[in-house]
Amino acid sequence: MAEETKTIEVKQEAPLAEQQTERIRDRRVYTPRTDIYETSNELVLVVDLPGADEKNVDVVLEKNVLTINAMPTFERPEGFTLAYAEYGEGDFKRSFALSDEVDREHIEAKVKNGVLYLRLPKAGAAKPTKIDVKAG
Template structure:
């Protein structure tokens, strides 16, 4: 790949999770994390931006091909200070995806680094095509 001139970064607005029939028990904002989803021959990979969340407060469930990501952010108010100006709000993150591939549930790998969630979902191996050699009579 040729190196592209990198562009100036833009601020992406936080998007709140749409109201549903059921309410959340926690009384704080919940955002839809921005995510990239890509597929390779063997895996489906989901990368999501969840700033402020440690690796211990992420919950991932996969049921019937529906992947649900729940991430809870702990409050980080500097002690003794009061908020004077604000451009972003702290909140939890929630997002779900319907996957089209069958996933090997036992080999799901997830990690959180620098506020990014990286989720590797290996596809179920398709039965390998057997080659049958034709013998000459």
């Protein structure tokens, strides 16, 4: 019996940032590494944004999409020339689609030492509730 071969076509879409925006800055854009933690009451995103502080980080929530933009500035010591670099300089951008489980009115953002901490509390309906079981 002959084996049947099927061809599957994979359609690759451009990243969200490329679909909706045009860059006007002549810098690379990196996708920051992010850890996501979940508790019974909230989601916590820990986003690495080296060189960023509260002045150059923007967090925007629009149409269920949470977008993080950071445009850090890098200062070099005066009188020195860069001989070797372990990482490239550039901007950061990352987007997350949020479900209805997130309470959009109480999202908190804090940046410290190049790390952004986002606290996304769960909406009342999304929080787990304990159901008492009674004897019969």
